[in-house]
Amino acid sequence: MEIKNGDVDKLDEILLDARKKKFNDKFNNEDSEEILFSSQETSKTENNQNDTTKKVLNGHAITKPLQIDRKLNKKKEIIKSMLNKVNQRNHIEVSGNQLRERMLNRLKAAQFRYLNEKLYTSSGGDAQSLFQSDPLAFQTYHEGYQQQVKKWPVNPLDVIVKKILEMPKTYLIADMGCGEGALRTRVPQRVRSFDLVSTSAAVEACDMAHTPLPAAAVDVAVYCLALMGTDLTQYLLEANRILKVGGHLLVAEVESRFEDPQTFAREVQRLGFRLRELDTQHQVFFFFHFNKVQQPPVKKSKLPNLTLKPCLYKKR
Incomplete structure (x- = not known):
């Protein structure tokens, strides 16, 4: 061109x-x-x-x-916005005492789960030896138990108390696995309280399969969440021994421990009892009311082998 x-x-x-x-x-x-x-x-x-x-030839700086x-300004605005959000967050302040209390509660919960598993998977004699060698462990267990009670939709002891209040005031009651002996303070009848370790002068320490009570001495035997361990048959044989004929056997247990509550009731009846009432209307728990009708079989071969699933808590 x-x-x-x-x-x-x-x-x-x-x-x-x-x-x-x-x-x-x-x-x-x-x-x-x-x-x-x-x-x-x-x-x-x-x-x-x-x-x-x-660069401009006359010496001006590079522009x-x-x-x-614009990109740099945009990045600055984003960073500034992020910093503002961080500053506006609500900080949770935990004092040293609160943290210590929370850690202690978690430790107690872990100890309770361990002891609970031991009780459900050991014989009454072994459990008694465990707590006698370490009385603090028994206290830890019952503190954990009280924490569990607060989470239940119903306290099983309340249901048992209501039933006992309908009975004659002259009755003598054996509270088996009584813990701190709360039943004794809530009913007008005379109550003898038994557990593996004595937490007060009103509680007698013993293996629930071998109590110091004479035969046919009591009118009511109560097992409120007390059928623990591997020798349930021996526990209820002892209940038959100490009860008068016609006496009452009251059992409260966690429903998840039963494959079938009716099957359990039939097995208990083989020990000389008759089922009077099975209450499955409450959440979490089953309630059994038996009467003693006769002595248990003498031959061990005719005795049932009572078992319930252990009530174990999930490890966290």
């Missing part, structure tokens, strides 16, 4: 005409102008951005491109 000296001032127009001529070979005039001008605007933008990054500045 030939450019005359007089046309130097019109260089932009000459270049523009040359581009239009080149595109006319492939596109019509209208399309070529649109593409050409689009290309021209793109070229100008790229040139402007490149020019802003160059950052506007696009880069």
Whole structure:
């Protein structure tokens, strides 16, 4: 393309005409102008951005491109927003005493679960030896038990108390596995309280399979969550021994321990009892009311092997 000296001032127009001529070979005039001008605007933008990054000859500092500045400002705004959110969070302050109390409660809960498992998987004699060698363990167990009571929809002892209050005040009651002996303080009848360890002068320490009571001495034998361990048959044989004929055997247990409560009731009846009532209307617990009708079989081969599933708590 030939450019005359007089046309130097019109260089932009000459270049523009040359581009239009080149595109006319492939596109019509209208399309070529649109593409050409689009290309021209793109070229100008790229040139402007490149020019802003160059150092000016008169000594001015390098100027950052506007696009880069906007990106940096946007990042700054994001970081600032994040920092503000962090500052606005509600901090939970836990004092040293609160933390210590929480850790102690977790430790007690773990100890309770361990002791609970031992009681359900050991004989009464072994459990008694365990607690006699470590009285603090028995206290820990009952503290954990009291925490569990607060979580139940009903306290099984309340149901038993209600039933005993309907009985003659002259009755003598044996509270087996009594814990702290709460039953004695809630009914007008005379109560003898037994557990593996004595927590007070009113509680007699013994293996529940071998109490110091004489035969046919009591009117009611209560086992409120006390059928623990591996020798349940021996516990209820002892209940038969100490009860008068016609006496009452009251049992409260966690429903999850039973495959079938009716099957359990039939097995207990083989020990000389008759089922009077089975209450399954309450949440979590089953309540059994038996009467002693006769002595248990003399031959051991005719005795049932009573078992219940252990009531174990999930490890956390």
